[in-house]
Amino acid sequence: MACRGCLGPLGVRAEAGLCGRCWEGLLSLPEHRCRQCALPHETESPCPEPVAWSLGDALWDYHGGRPPFGALLVPGIKEGELGWKGALLRRVQAATLPEWTADVDLVTWAPTALHRRWFRAFDLAEESARLLARRLDKPVVRALRKAIFSGRQASRTETQRRRLAKKSVALRADAPVLDSIILLVDDVWTTGTTLLRCAQALESGGAAEVRVLTLFRAL
């Protein structure tokens, strides 16, 4: 049997059909990275993408390894590779976390669109948040939801569409975020647009501070 990542021999360190060399593709981000956007940019220059949180980091580089391992793993998991999911979550369990995760008040996650959730039957962001909350011994709260829109998209103007996009994440009415330090978890952080909407929704509910931790960061 060949490794499903690199098609090479599986070898003794293989797990879930992926060889040890592929698993080594879970690489840390560059050491000198911004504490807010997790990108390696000049300390004096502003973050290249908008951030609405005090601290942000990711466990691994999404495109680390050859072939890029996160970019193989995450879409595979979302298509139902349960063995990959289990093996990845074991590594989340063992990973070193930023020291600033220790004093958050609660943990939540970036919501996935309802129809996608139903289709997949599990949610990697939610499962990661629950695992991290257990590790940190903090409560985990379903604080955010995807806003649902009715009406025909085609009939909307560009401005209306943009306004809708802005509101695409909403705070749940009963979310206990007031005056809290919140750890916002997601699976993959690319441009940060989703995280931005989530952080804005949490702040609209009176959160004292939002910190972001994702499994992967696309550099």
Ligand SMILES: [Zn+2]
């Ligand atoms: Zn491999």
Ligand SMILES: [Zn+2]
């Ligand atoms: Zn930055």
